[in-house]
Amino acid sequence: MQPLHKRPWMAIAAVTVAAAASGTATWAAFTPITFGSREEIFEIPKGTWARRMAGNKVEILPSRIYLTLGIRDVLLLKNQDDVPQIFGPTLMMPGQSFRLPFELAGSYQFACTAHASGQMTVVVDAQPDTPWGRLVWRARRIFRVVA
Amino acid sequence: MRYATRIVPLCAYMLLSMTAHAAEADALKAGIFNPARDAPEFSVRGSDGAPLILSRYRGKVVVLAFGYTSCPNVCPVTLAVLAQAHRKLAALGSQVQVIYLTVDPERDSAERLKQYLAAFDPTFVGGTGTDAQMAAVRKSYGVTAEKVGTGQDYAVAHSSFVYLITREGKLRALMPFGHKADDYVHDISMLLN
Numbered sequence: 654m655q656p657l658h659k660r661p662w663m664a665i666a667a668v669t670v671a672a673a674a675s676g677t678a679t680w681a682a683f684t685p686i687t688f689g690s691r692e693e694i695f696e697i698p699k700g701t702w703a704r705r706m707a708g709n710k711v712e713i714l715p716s717r718i719y720l721t722l723g724i725r726d727v728l729l730l731k732n733q734d735d736v737p738q739i740f741g742p743t744l745m746m747p748g749q750s751f752r753l754p755f756e757l758a759g760s761y762q763f764a765c766t767a768h769a770s771g772q773m774t775v776v777v778d779a780q781p782d783t784p785w786g787r788l789v790w791r792a793r794r795i796f797r798v799v800a
Numbered sequence: 801m802r803y804a805t806r807i808v809p810l811c812a813y814m815l816l817s818m819t820a821h822a823a824e825a826d827a828l829k830a831g832i833f834n835p836a837r838d839a840p841e842f843s844v845r846g847s848d849g850a851p852l853i854l855s856r857y858r859g860k861v862v863v864l865a866f867g868y869t870s871c872p873n874v875c876p877v878t879l880a881v882l883a884q885a886h887r888k889l890a891a892l893g894s895q896v897q898v899i900y901l902t903v904d905p906e907r908d909s910a911e912r913l914k915q916y917l918a919a920f921d922p923t924f925v926g927g928t929g930t931d932a933q934m935a936a937v938r939k940s941y942g943v944t945a946e947k948v949g950t951g952q953d954y955a956v957a958h959s960s961f962v963y964l965i966t967r968e969g970k971l972r973a974l975m976p977f978g979h980k981a982d983d984y985v986h987d988i989s990m991l992l993n
Binding site: 728739743744745746748749750751752753754756757759761763 | 828829830831832833834835837940941942961974976978
């Protein structure tokens with residue numbers, strides 16, 4: 654195998670990747686976390702009940718929801734279907750929405766018949782206020798979206 | 801021109817109404833239903849000896865909780881918080897009615913509910929009825945209750961949130977378990993005003 658100094662393109666590529674990773678990490682650590690809205694929205698689309706009655710498995714609301722104080726700390730549930738639905742912690746009429754704000758970090762358990770476990774958990778994290786905290790928060794969010 | 805004189809005030813009213821609802825949604829500590837629907841009516845046996853009919857409390861803010869007198873943890877905490885909130889509301893407390901409906905009608909008689917609630921606040925009213933009656937009320941509010949265990953010492957796993965019903969009888973908000981008395985005082989005061 655040739656030493657690195659004899660393959661300059663590899664050295665350039667390695668430096669470029671390292672610089673990009675370092676830049677991304679710096680941005681993730683020092684840029685404040687902001688969203689346009691503090692609401693995390695989940696919606697039952699029209700026709701969901703009919704699809705369930707037809708035997709289709711329809712998952713709308715995850716059994717575990719993650720929120721962060723000061724950033725995204727309001728759960729907004731909407732029932733756009735034509736029939737009443739137990740959605741999260743409560744019974745919602747067609748066209749009705751339910752907006753639940755959180756002010757304390759913690760893990761909140763709600764009975765929810767929409768899930769096989771019969772339970773829904775809302776995990777509310779404190780707002781990350783250090784560079785490391787913001788970096789970890791962003792990494793976790795990407796992981797949860799991808800997973 | 802005639803239409804304009806009607807439409808402009810109507811639009812202004814709609815705008816003000818929407819703004820008021822948005823402000824309320826932003827301000828309440830509890831979860832908000834939008835639009836608020838009519839709170840499902842019920843008529844059960846009251847712990848005060850009279851029939852307990854929800855619509856009789858129109859004009860007051862009704863704080864509606866579900867539970868049972870043998871509940872080891874959630875109900876005592878909820879009722880203690882509600883009693884504290886009721887005391888803090890002082891004079892406004894007379895415009896508020898706390899109703900506690902049992903999820904265990906098998907054991908909770910009207911007399912037992914009365915005795916239990918009096919330990920927290922003598923103005924609280926309890927409600928019981930047949931299994932079928934209470935199950936129907938629970939269903940209309942989306943409240944779950946499931947018997948756990950057998951024998952005389954069974955428990956009932958039940959929804960722990962509390963409903964807030966407006967003076968007009970609208971099911972406006974739902975307070976999850978764990979909120980403090982001050983949060984109830986805050987929200988009830990807003991609903992009264």
